[in-house]
Amino acid sequence: MAIRQDAAGHPAQPVSGNSGSITATAVSRSFGRVHAVEHMDFHAPAGKVTALIGPNGAGKTTLLLMLASLLAPDSGTISVGGLDPVHHRAEVRSRIGWMPDTLGVWESLTAREILTQMARFYRLPSAGIGQRVSMMLDRVRLSDLADQPARVLSRGQQQRLSLGRALIHDPSVLLLDEPASGLDPGSRVELRTMLRQLAAAGKAVVVSSHVLSELDEIADGAVFVNQGRTVRQQTTEEAAASGRRYAVSATDSEALAAKLTELGLAFRVEDGRRPAFSLLLLNDDDAARLLRDLVLAGVGVSSFAPASGALEETYMNLEGERR
Incomplete structure (x- = not known):
């Protein structure tokens, strides 16, 4: 049986299941x-x-x-x-x-x-x-x-x-x-x-x-x-499991801040065209639970969405550690 060679004449190694890696x-x-x-x-x-x-x-x-x-x-x-x-x-x-x-x-x-x-x-x-x-x-x-x-x-x-x-x-x-x-x-x-x-x-x-x-x-x-x-x-799943930051805004910012404080959640206020409260949540279940609690408390939530992706959150955390 002939041995397959590359262009330089070296024996080509067999291609295994990881041929595309x-x-x-x-x-x-x-x-x-x-x-x-x-x-x-x-x-x-x-x-x-x-x-x-x-x-x-x-x-x-x-x-x-x-x-x-x-x-x-x-x-x-x-x-x-x-x-x-x-x-x-x-x-x-x-x-x-x-x-x-x-x-x-x-x-x-x-x-x-x-x-x-x-x-x-x-x-x-x-x-x-x-x-x-x-x-x-x-x-x-x-x-x-x-x-x-x-x-x-x-x-x-x-x-x-x-x-x-x-x-x-x-x-x-x-x-x-x-x-x-x-x-x-x-x-x-x-x-x-x-x-x-x-x-x-x-x-x-x-x-x-x-x-x-x-x-x-x-x-x-x-x-x-x-x-x-x-x-x-x-x-990506491991990155998502580490949590990511959400941005939440409401028609009454004071009511939103009071409810987040009552729930024991740390947050910061992000300046922008529409000021929002930024907080870290561990997973989608925590996000769904927080949104439900805010609505049931009568807080007029006007926006509620991830402020960053899972990979971006990891990147920013690594940058913070480096600094």
């Missing part, structure tokens, strides 16, 4: 004296959407570039379905779809030409490239603009083209850096739906974004990073 263990990368990533750990399982969350300068993009095999770590290991990008670069890259935060090169080419060239780079069968490109243009809603140069596309349209470019070869791992940037509200909803569908199809989807409210609707779990290190990994 991607893992980084204790990876580090420096640029001169700047330690962008230090002993960072990361895992994104197949069939799930994993959020990568952290402030600017936390090392997120550097980590994504290493995961995409576009940047080699100084130390530590990366595994894509059991394969090491250092020894199996060609096969690893065939499994990864990379969407940077900007479209980048080839702005003089049309959307169709860009996707066609990417399909050739990934050595898709020539006979099927035209059909694959047309299908992908339709999927990212660019069929009407297929023969327009990329430079005339809006920021949101370029983002959709970048997503199509990342998906053209049907990768098992998808790495997305700020994919919702520039998208209109309708396109954001479409993106959320598409990413959930891709995860349901068994792909490992990694999303780095500063829009944490979007990630609450998409992600199954999150890896939080700061100052080049991993500071927490948790599922």
Whole structure:
């Protein structure tokens, strides 16, 4: 029986049940004296959407570039379905779809030409490239603009083209850096739906974004990073179980404050266009119970809603601990 090899001639490791997962263990990368990533750990399982969350300068993009095999770590290991990008670069890259935060090169080419060239780079069968490109243009809603140069596309349209470019070869791992940037509200909803569908199809989807409210609707779990290190990994359910902050306002603020005090709940007043009382509740049952108690007490509640998502609450708590 012939032994399968990658492009460099190394024996390709067998693909197991985690063929779509991607893992980084204790990876580090420096640029001169700047330690962008230090002993960072990361895992994104197949069939799930994993959020990568952290402030600017936390090392997120550097980590994504290493995961995409576009940047080699100084130390530590990366595994894509059991394969090491250092020894199996060609096969690893065939499994990864990379969407940077900007479209980048080839702005003089049309959307169709860009996707066609990417399909050739990934050595898709020539006979099927035209059909694959047309299908992908339709999927990212660019069929009407297929023969327009990329430079005339809006920021949101370029983002959709970048997503199509990342998906053209049907990768098992998808790495997305700020994919919702520039998208209109309708396109954001479409993106959320598409990413959930891709995860349901068994792909490992990694999303780095500063829009944490979007990630609450998409992600199954999150890896939080700061100052080049991993500071927490948790599922969305674990984040929700830690509680989140609610904003409550009423027609009579004094009556609301009195009832919250009577119930023994700590709160603070948030200034804004409509002043609201902010308080931390552990779960949906506590929220439902509080709303019932306020209504039964005759408090004229005018708004009652989460002030933050579960992942945003974790992020803010971590920021508070750091400071």
